[in-house]
Amino acid sequence: MSYQVFARKYRPKTFKDVLGQDHVVSTLRNAIKRDRLAHAWLFVGPRGTGKTSTARILAKALNCPEGPSIDFDPDSPICQEIAEGRSLDVLEIDGASNNGVEQVRELRENVQFAPSHGKFKIYYIDEVHMLSTAAFNALLKTLEEPPEHVKFIFATTEPNKILPTIISRCQRFDLRPIPTDTIAKHLQFIAAEEGVSLDDPAAWAIAKGADGGMRDAQSMLDQLVAFCGETITETNVLEIFGFTSRETVAALASSLLQKKSPTALDLIHQQAKSGKDLGQLLAELIGCLRALLVTRLDSSSGSEGFPMEVWEPLTKLAADVPMDRLLAIIDTLADSEGRMKWAANKRLHFEIGLIKAIQSLNDARISDVIKALAGAGSIESLANTSQEKTLPISEPAHEPPAETIPESPPQPKQETPPPEQETPVSKGLEALIDEAPDEPPASIPEPISSPPTDKPTEQAAEPTKQEAAADDSFYQDPLIQKALEIFEGTLKK
Numbered sequence: 001m002s003y004q005v006f007a008r009k010y011r012p013k014t015f016k017d018v019l020g021q022d023h024v025v026s027t028l029r030n031a032i033k034r035d036r037l038a039h040a041w042l043f044v045g046p047r048g049t050g051k052t053s054t055a056r057i058l059a060k061a062l063n064c065p066e067g068p069s070i071d072f073d074p075d076s077p078i079c080q081e082i083a084e085g086r087s088l089d090v091l092e093i094d095g096a097s098n099n100g101v102e103q104v105r106e107l108r109e110n111v112q113f114a115p116s117h118g119k120f121k122i123y124y125i126d127e128v129h130m131l132s133t134a135a136f137n138a139l140l141k142t143l144e145e146p147p148e149h150v151k152f153i154f155a156t157t158e159p160n161k162i163l164p165t166i167i168s169r170c171q172r173f174d175l176r177p178i179p180t181d182t183i184a185k186h187l188q189f190i191a192a193e194e195g196v197s198l199d200d201p202a203a204w205a206i207a208k209g210a211d212g213g214m215r216d217a218q219s220m221l222d223q224l225v226a227f228c229g230e231t232i233t234e235t236n237v238l239e240i241f242g243f244t245s246r247e248t249v250a251a252l253a254s255s256l257l258q259k260k261s262p263t264a265l266d267l268i269h270q271q272a273k274s275g276k277d278l279g280q281l282l283a284e285l286i287g288c289l290r291a292l293l294v295t296r297l298d299s300s301s302g303s304e305g306f307p308m309e310v311w312e313p314l315t316k317l318a319a320d321v322p323m324d325r326l327l328a329i330i331d332t333l334a335d336s337e338g339r340m341k342w343a344a345n346k347r348l349h350f351e352i353g354l355i356k357a358i359q360s361l362n363d364a365r366i367s368d369v370i371k372a373l374a375g376a377g378s379i380e381s382l383a384n385t386s387q388e389k390t391l392p393i394s395e396p397a398h399e400p401p402a403e404t405i406p407e408s409p410p411q412p413k414q415e416t417p418p419p420e421q422e423t424p425v426s427k428g429l430e431a432l433i434d435e436a437p438d439e440p441p442a443s444i445p446e447p448i449s450s451p452p453t454d455k456p457t458e459q460a461a462e463p464t465k466q467e468a469a470a471d472d473s474f475y476q477d478p479l480i481q482k483a484l485e486i487f488e489g490t491l492k493k
Contacts, residue, residue, distance in 0.1 A: 005219065005222050006190055006194075006218040006221055006222045007215045007218040007219055007222070010193075011053050011083075012050065012057060013057070013079075014060075014072070014074055015028070015029055015057055015061070015070060018050055018053065018054060019214065020049070020050075020176065020177075020178035020179060020182050020214075021050055021175050021176065023176075024043075024054060024173045027173070028054075028061075028173075032061055032062075032068050033070060035068070037062070037068065037151070038171045039143075039146050039150070039152065040143055040146075040151070040153075040169055040171065041055075041058070041151075041152070041153050041170060041171050041172075041173065042155075042162075042167060042171065042172045042173065043154065043156075043173050043175060044155075044157075044159045044172060044173065044174050044175065045157070045174060045175030045176065045177075046157060046175075046177055046212060047157060047213055047216070048213025048214050048215030048216050048217075049178060049212065049213060049214065050175055050178075050214065051155040052126060052155060054175070055124050055155060056082055056090075058153065059087075059090045059122045059124065059153070060079045060082050062118070062120050062151065063078055063082065063090065063117070063118030063119055063122065064076060064078060064118075065078060067118070067119060078117060087118075088115075088117070089115040089116055089117055089118040089121050090118075090122045090124065091122070091123050091124065092126065093125045094126055095125050095129070095130040095131050096127050096130040099130045099131045099135055100134075101132070101135050101138050103135070104131070104135045104138040105138060107123065107139075108138070108142050111123075111147060111150045112147065114149055119149070121151070122150075122151045122152075123151070124153045124154075124155070125152070125153070125154050125155070126155050127155070128154040128155065128156050128162065128166075129156045129158045129162050136162075136163045136165075136166055139166070140169075143169050143170075144169050152170070154170060159172075176212075177211070177212020178212050178213070180208055180212075181207070183206075183217045184200070184206070184207040186214065186217075187203045187206055187218075187221055188200075190218065190221060191232070194225065195230065196230050196231075196232060197230060197231045197232065198221075198232045199232070199233055199234065201233075201305075201307075202224075202232050202233055202234045202237045205238065205243055205245075205246075205305075206224070208243070208284075208305065209243050209280075223240065224240065242276050243276075243277075243280065244276055244280060246305060246306045246307060246310065247307075247310055248281075249281070249284045249285055249288050250288065250311070250314055251267060252281075252285055253285060253289060254313070254317060255267065256285075256289075256354065256357060256358060257317040257318060257321060257361075259358050261354075261355060264358070265351055265354070265355075268281075268347065268350055268351060272347050278346045278347055278350050279337070279341070282333065282340065286330060286333050286334060286337065288304065288306070288314070289329060289330050289333070290330060291303065291306075292314060292315065292318040292326065293318075293326050293327070293330070295318070296319070296323065296326075321361070325360065328360045329357045332356050332357045332360060333354075335353065336352065336354075336356075337353075
């Protein structure tokens with residue numbers, strides 16, 4: 001048998017072999033088990049996350065001899081034909097090459113024919129977003145009401161380019177980037193099967209560089225085996241693909257947190273001189289700072305592949321940096337990363353962003369000003385100081401004429417607390433609020449005015465009994481009495 005690359009040789013054959021997409025696999029398995037099969041599925045996700053492999057496994061489960069079944073034999077003749085793309089009942093169509101109305105019309109004519117061997121006739125269209133608008137519109141009616149023996153499976157990396165009328169007729173599954181540790185473990189499995197020695201830092205470096213794509217990681221491992229032979233180390237990975245070691249990233253992060261600008265700039269110069277990808281280095285630095293921030297919030301989080309001998313000193317350095325400063329550093333570097341993507345001189349933007357990040361550690365923020373002001377003195381001490389200069393609300397005044405204002409009942413004598421038990425203004429207000437009654441106090445009566453004349457008239461003689469009662473209830477209100485007691489004042493009648 002001719003040589004096969006790892007991406008084809010170790011392609012998943014059953015649902016159990018699909019890695020990192022448990023939410024998709026569980027839904028499809030339950031749908032097949034309960035006989036709730038849709039007529040169209042749409043798989044969305046980045047490259048190398050298993051869209052085509054999952055589509056072929058679904059086709060095997062539907063057209064296997066005992067199907068539909070989730071426990072099919074991947075070595076059966078029908079499943080072998082589907083896996084190799086030779087099945088007459090499972091047609092794989094490239095959306096980029098067959099994106100015209102004529103191809104869709106031909107598809108509409110062929111869906112009327114019954115399958116030859118399996119139970120369903122399955123059309124798998126890869127990169128379906130490449131179809132033209134006219135082709136999408138020609139497919140609408142067939143997609144909405146296909147024959148009972150027809151199933152459609154679509155795959156795309158850009159769902160925003162698909163018409164909403166197409167998406168609404170499909171069950172959509174979003175395949176996520178595969179976690180780095182999952183890719184690293186699978187690479188170790190492949191290396192063991194091939195008799196290759198792959199150390200853990202090398203596997204992690206490959207998985208990190210693959211950025212969530214299993215196919216990319218397998219292709220990189222294939223290339224490393226061709227270059228290195230039976231033993232692959234992290235140094236080999238860094239040399240071939242231009243990645244940056246974890247130690248270098250940790251050293252750059254340490255220089256940043258310690259505000260050592262010359263050391264950080266020298267590290268960037270060395271990496272640029274050796275031909276490293278500075279964009280990748282900046283992304284690694286941002287990932288390291290993010291891991292430090294997450295560790296501050298959750299101590300059980302992982303170390304993002306950093307060896308413990310470099311990770312523990314980093315966490316101690318980050319512990320002395322406030323959370324808002326870490327967030328500001330990450331924000332500054334993220335802005336620089338966005339500018340580097342379109343800049344010709346990437347090193348310049350990297351260095352400027354790094355210097356800005358170091359300077360932000362020394363900036364005075366509004367939170368620092370508030371803390372400094374709060375430490376100058378407490379509110380309680382200010383209240384005690386102001387109490388010595390506070391006068392009572394009002395002093396007793398001369399008695400008004402009996403003809404204009406009615407006499408009020410005698411006020412109870414207010415006892416003045418001893419000087420050592422004087423209550424501060426702030427505490428008096430709190431006590432006043434706590435002892436306030438649930439019901440609001442009586443409303444303040446309207447003042448009784450007399451006409452501007454020298455002789456009293458009948459209207460200005462004496463108030464009615466209702467007004468006198470309202471007056472008394474106001475003066476006798478517990479809230480008013482408590483205020484008089486606290487502030488040592490009297491009410492002017």
